[in-house]
Amino acid sequence: MRVVVVMVLWVAMMMLLSFCYVVSSEPVQDKQALLEFLSKTPHENRLQWNSSVSACSWVGVQCDSNNSYVYSLRLPGVGLVGEIPPNTLSRLSQLRVLSLRSNRLSGQIPQDFSQLKLIRGLYLQNNAFSGDLPGSLAGLPRLARLDLSRNSLSGGIPFSLNNLTRLTGLFLENNNFSGPLPNLHIQSLKEFNVSNNNLNGSIPEALSKSFSADSFRGNLDLCGDPLPPCNNSFFPSPIPSPSAIIPPVSPIKKKTHKKLNNPAIIAISVGCGLILLLLLLILFLCLRRRKSRRPAKPTKPVIPRTAGAGGAVGEAGTSSSKDEIGAGSAEAERNKLVFLDAGIYSFDLEDLLRASAEVLGKGSVGTSYKAVLEEGTTVVVKRLKDVVVSKREFEVQMEGLGKVKHENIVPLRAFYYSKDEKLLVYDFMPAGSLSALLHGSRGSGRTPLDWDNRMKIALSAARGLAHLHVASKVVHGNIKASNILLRTDLEACISDFGLNPLFGTSTPPNRVAGYRAPEVVETRKATFKSDVYSFGVLLLELLTGKAPNQASLGEDGIDLPRWVQSVVREEWTAEVFDVELMRFQNIEEEMVQLLQIAMACVSTVPDQRPGIQEVVRMIEDMNRAETDDGLRQSSDDPSKGSDGQTPPQGSRTPVSALTP
Ligand SMILES: *[C@@H]1O[C@H](CO)[C@@H](O)[C@H](O)[C@H]1NC(C)=O
Ligand SMILES: *[C@@H]1O[C@H](CO)[C@@H](O)[C@H](O)[C@H]1NC(C)=O
Ligand SMILES: *[C@@H]1O[C@H](CO)[C@@H](O)[C@H](O)[C@H]1NC(C)=O
Ligand SMILES: *[C@@H]1O[C@H](CO)[C@@H](O)[C@H](O)[C@H]1NC(C)=O
Ligand SMILES: *[C@@H]1O[C@H](CO)[C@@H](O)[C@H](O)[C@H]1NC(C)=O
Numbered sequence: 001m002r003v004v005v006v007m008v009l010w011v012a013m014m015m016l017l018s019f020c021y022v023v024s025s026e027p028v029q030d031k032q033a034l035l036e037f038l039s040k041t042p043h044e045n046r047l048q049w050n051s052s053v054s055a056c057s058w059v060g061v062q063c064d065s066n067n068s069y070v071y072s073l074r075l076p077g078v079g080l081v082g083e084i085p086p087n088t089l090s091r092l093s094q095l096r097v098l099s100l101r102s103n104r105l106s107g108q109i110p111q112d113f114s115q116l117k118l119i120r121g122l123y124l125q126n127n128a129f130s131g132d133l134p135g136s137l138a139g140l141p142r143l144a145r146l147d148l149s150r151n152s153l154s155g156g157i158p159f160s161l162n163n164l165t166r167l168t169g170l171f172l173e174n175n176n177f178s179g180p181l182p183n184l185h186i187q188s189l190k191e192f193n194v195s196n197n198n199l200n201g202s203i204p205e206a207l208s209k210s211f212s213a214d215s216f217r218g219n220l221d222l223c224g225d226p227l228p229p230c231n232n233s234f235f236p237s238p239i240p241s242p243s244a245i246i247p248p249v250s251p252i253k254k255k256t257h258k259k260l261n262n263p264a265i266i267a268i269s270v271g272c273g274l275i276l277l278l279l280l281l282i283l284f285l286c287l288r289r290r291k292s293r294r295p296a297k298p299t300k301p302v303i304p305r306t307a308g309a310g311g312a313v314g315e316a317g318t319s320s321s322k323d324e325i326g327a328g329s330a331e332a333e334r335n336k337l338v339f340l341d342a343g344i345y346s347f348d349l350e351d352l353l354r355a356s357a358e359v360l361g362k363g364s365v366g367t368s369y370k371a372v373l374e375e376g377t378t379v380v381v382k383r384l385k386d387v388v389v390s391k392r393e394f395e396v397q398m399e400g401l402g403k404v405k406h407e408n409i410v411p412l413r414a415f416y417y418s419k420d421e422k423l424l425v426y427d428f429m430p431a432g433s434l435s436a437l438l439h440g441s442r443g444s445g446r447t448p449l450d451w452d453n454r455m456k457i458a459l460s461a462a463r464g465l466a467h468l469h470v471a472s473k474v475v476h477g478n479i480k481a482s483n484i485l486l487r488t489d490l491e492a493c494i495s496d497f498g499l500n501p502l503f504g505t506s507t508p509p510n511r512v513a514g515y516r517a518p519e520v521v522e523t524r525k526a527t528f529k530s531d532v533y534s535f536g537v538l539l540l541e542l543l544t545g546k547a548p549n550q551a552s553l554g555e556d557g558i559d560l561p562r563w564v565q566s567v568v569r570e571e572w573t574a575e576v577f578d579v580e581l582m583r584f585q586n587i588e589e590e591m592v593q594l595l596q597i598a599m600a601c602v603s604t605v606p607d608q609r610p611g612i613q614e615v616v617r618m619i620e621d622m623n624r625a626e627t628d629d630g631l632r633q634s635s636d637d638p639s640k641g642s643d644g645q646t647p648p649q650g651s652r653t654p655v656s657a658l659t660p
């Protein structure tokens with residue numbers, strides 16, 4: 001009872017006090033700010049503010065009950081024209097609501113609005129504001145309604161809007177915003193509209209889950225649920241809402257504007273495991289939907305968002321209960337993207353998930369994607385399938401491979417291991433693969449790969465492989481043309497090395513049959529010598545222009561080495577060589593030399609194959625002879641010897657006697 005009495009007395013006293021205050025005061029500083037604003041902003045005559053009366057009685061101005069500050073300013077459709085003068089409205093430090101809608105205001109949205117720390121509603125729709133949505137608006141912690149629709153705002157929608165944790169309505173429709181939609185995961189958000197802008201990319205999961213197509217229509221290239229599916233997305237969309245985002249796990253500092261607040265980190269911990277589950281599901285669906293394989297040309301697979309994926313999102317969202325936090329954090333800690341070279345890349349799994357991506361190729365060990373991160377970095381993500389080793393073994397193997405560095409080897413940059421998902425991150429090689437260059441769109445309009453470049457590729461690939469064998473003691477295990485990537489200067493870079501130990505013996509190395517050494521079929525074990533065999537096949541491919549697994553090699557089932565041998569055995573003929581090479585003059589001798597090296601590599605007996613260093617030396621010697629000549633004309637140049645002009649003999653090991 002006593003407490004109640006005290007409270008009643010206290011309330012009464014407060015009311016009395018505030019009454020006195022109302023009578024005796026007016027917001028002097030706010031009034032000045034308002035007058036300054038109005039004097040500097042052209043407007044129609046109906047807006048008359050009499051400076052000799054209290055600002056609290058002005059049209060559109062509302063003060064608090066004490067009349068000590070301006071609480072809201074609402075000036076809709078009063079004919080305000082031009083830019084909002086700086087340092088005027090921003091001085092209304094207690095302002096809760098600002099409405100300037102339906103005027104003809106233009107220019108930038110003032111940066112200094114970030115000083116309106118208490119503002120809850122900002123209504124600037126239906127004006128002519130232009131420029132960017134200032135990131136500083138994200139520093140208004142209490143903002144609940146932000147309406148910027150029907151202006152001419154452009155640029156990207158800032159990710160930092162995620163800071164507005166109390167936002168319930170965000171209206172950006174009918175502007176000129178471009179770029180991707182950031183992954184906004186504001187739980188309080190109830191109304192959202194970005195219709196009629198120039199946005200592109202996939203709609204993030206949190207938004208697509210909560211809002212209908214009406215919120216996204218009329219954009220340049222926005223895709224994914226609830227709009228039609230994207231054509232080329234690695235992960236159709238980022239992460240579901242309550243799980244927020246994955247914490248920065250790389251050793252590299254994140255960009256500052258992406259720093260997470262504490263609630264987000266907790267949410268992350270909770271949802272991390274579930275996200276990964278979702279990721280697997282989505283990827284699984286993608287995988288099932290892609291059939292064709294086109295290594296270097298971007299495929300355009302459609303990844304429809306199915307009910308299955310949506311359902312998984314829902315589960316992930318709803319099951320994030322408190323009792324899972326501990327487990328979630330541990331999971332997050334365990335399953336992170338591990339970088340092998342600190343400082344080269346600064347992104348994390350979350351960025352990777354948000355990246356736009358296209359399928360580069362579906363290989364024997366998994367599918368490769370080209371992922372373009374928001375910051376502009378492009379990497380290749382390889383999603384491994386059928387990995388049987390434990391996490392520890394995986395880590396040891398990857399850390400070993402991460403140390404392999406050579407100019408002709410594509411470096412492994414990072415890896416990720418979870419129960420359901422194994423990812424490898426490599427540098428992206430813009431010029432594509434040898435396979436695409438050699439076999440892609442033959443015929444009209446194509447520049448054939450000339451002989452000098454084929455030689456360059458042969459030598460640089462051999463050097464890369466030699467480094468792998470000799471310096472790193474790593475068996476490649478999967479040499480094939482689609483794993484020979486090219487720099488823009490057409491130097492080769494070997495990729496996908498050393499992955500065989502990850503897979504069980506039930507899956508043989510070199511799963512593309514045409515490159516597989518005969519003994520590997522039985523032993524199921526790749527060796528240095530079987531790599532050399534595969535490399536020999538690769539050289540034959542460069543020479544003949546034929547894909548080793550191509551059906552059209554004469555008799556059924558015959559592989560490239562046997563086919564070349566059979567042609568050569570019967571009668572020496574230029575028939576084996578790529579027709580595209582026929583237009584180049586005076587290269588037969590070199591072609592024959594390379595053919596001899598290739599044939600040595602593809603000896604059936606492993607011990608008869610040269611070591612890869614020997615192969616490098618032989619190719620280098622060929623090149624040297626050519627360089628010494630300077631010219632290609634001298635087919636009877638004595639410095640080249642006569643061996644090269646003699647057709648190889650029809651033996652299984654045609655070169656053993658000819659090796660320089
Ligand atoms: C402003 O208010 C004062 C005091 O009420 C009044 O005398 C004066 O005429 C008003 N001025 C205008 C322009 O309305
Ligand atoms: C009115 O002013 C008094 C004295 O500054 C303050 O204590 C009180 O909280 C104010 N009331 C309101 C409703 O802002
Ligand atoms: C977003 O919030 C974080 C932490 O709460 C803060 O460090 C960051 O500066 C804020 N970003 C903006 C644009 O206000
Ligand atoms: C929107 O932006 C594009 C360039 O990004 C520009 O060409 C176009 O004129 C802009 N449209 C409007 C209405 O401002
Ligand atoms: C979005 O458009 C920009 C510029 O037009 C382009 O650079 C970017 O690649 C596009 N992104 C997607 C995901 O389509």
Ligand SMILES: *[C@@H]1O[C@H](CO)[C@@H](O)[C@H](O)[C@H]1NC(C)=O
Pocket residue numbers: 173174192193194195196212214215
């Ligand atoms: C979003 O804005 C557009 C254009 O004004 C409108 O047609 C659409 O109905 C709005 N969407 C929602 C969900 O209100």
Ligand SMILES: *[C@@H]1O[C@H](CO)[C@@H](O)[C@H](O)[C@H]1NC(C)=O
Pocket residue numbers: 221222223229230231
């Ligand atoms: C997807 O591809 C189809 C046809 O290839 C095209 O009409 C459509 O605009 C594309 N959609 C997106 C979102 O890129």
